[in-house]
Amino acid sequence: NAxxxxxxxxxxxxxxxxxxxxxxxxxxxxxxxxxxQDPGMGLRLIHYSVGEGTxxxxxxxxxxxxxxxxKQNFLLGLESAAPSQTSVYFCASSSGPQVLYIQYFGAGTxxxxx
Amino acid sequence: ILNVEQSPQSxxxxxxxxxxxxxxxxxxxxxxxxxxxWETAKSPEALFVMTLNGDEKKKGRISATLNTxxxxxxxxxxxxxxxxxxxxxxxxxxxxxxxxxxxxKGTSLLVTP
Numbered sequence: 001n002a003x004x005x006x007x008x009x010x011x012x013x014x015x016x017x018x019x020x021x022x023x024x025x026x027x028x029x030x031x032x033x034x035x036x037q038d039p040g041m042g043l044r045l046i047h048y049s050v051g052e053g054t055x056x057x058x059x060x061x062x063x064x065x066x067x068x069x070x071k072q073n074f075l076l077g078l079e080s081a082a083p084s085q086t087s088v089y090f091c092a093s094s095s096g097p098q099v100l101y102i103q104y105f106g107a108g109t110x111x112x113x114x
Numbered sequence: 115i116l117n118v119e120q121s122p123q124s125x126x127x128x129x130x131x132x133x134x135x136x137x138x139x140x141x142x143x144x145x146x147x148x149x150x151x152w153e154t155a156k157s158p159e160a161l162f163v164m165t166l167n168g169d170e171k172k173k174g175r176i177s178a179t180l181n182t183x184x185x186x187x188x189x190x191x192x193x194x195x196x197x198x199x200x201x202x203x204x205x206x207x208x209x210x211x212x213x214x215x216x217x218x219k220g221t222s223l224l225v226t227p
Contacts, residue, residue, distance in 0.1 A: 102160035
C-alpha cells in the first residue's frame with residue numbers, strides 16, 4: 001500500500017539553487033495539496049490541485065510553482081531557494097474537496113536552504 | 115485565513131489516564147472540522163471529519179464532539195496508552211475559505227507507562 005509517496009525525503013540546498021519535490025499517489029485521487037510545516041505553526045497550504053492540469057494558490061504560494069501534468073503526480077518547484085523556505089514539506093491527496101474528505105499525507109520532505 | 119486555536123499546547127499523562135483537549139474556531143460560517151493524529155516521524159492520519167452541530171464521533175478509545183454554535187470541538191482519549199503519544203491536529207473549513215483547511219498548531223500528547 002504505497003498511498004502518497006514523496007521524494008526526496010531530505011535535501012540541502014544553497015541559496016539560489018532550484019529543485020523539484022515530487023508527490024505521487026496511487027489512490028486515483030482528484031485533489032492534491034502541498035503544505036509546509038514550520039516550528040510553532042500549523043500546516044500551511046502552499047498550492048493545491050483539483051484535477052489533472054489544474055493548480056491553484058493556497059495561503060503561502062510565493063516562491064513556489066506547481067504542476068499537475070498527470071493525475072497521480074503533483075510537483076512542487078522552488079526556482080530560486082531562499083533560507084525562508086527551510087521547512088518540512090508535506091503532500092496530501094483526497095478523493096473529494098479537502099473540506100469534507102479526509103486527506104492522506106506523505107511522509108514529508110525535510111528541506112534546508114543554507 | 116481563519117484562526118484555529120488548540121489547547122493545551124502539550125500534555126503529559128500517565129498510562130491509563132483519560133484526557134481531553136480543545137479545538138476552538140470561528141463559530142460563524144462553519145463548514146467542517148477535521149481531527150488528525152500525527153506521530154513523530156510519520157504522516158498525519160485522519161481521525162474524524164465532523165460537520166454537524168452536536169456531532170459525536172468515536173474510533174476505539176478516541177472520541178470527539180462538536181459544538182458549532184460556540185465554536186469548539188473536544189477530543190477525548192479514554193485510558194491513554196503509550197501508543198497514543200502523538201500530536202493531535204484540528205483543522206477548520208469555512209465556505210469562504212475555498213478549498214482550504216486551516217490547521218491549528220496541535221496538542222502534543224505524551225503518555226508514559
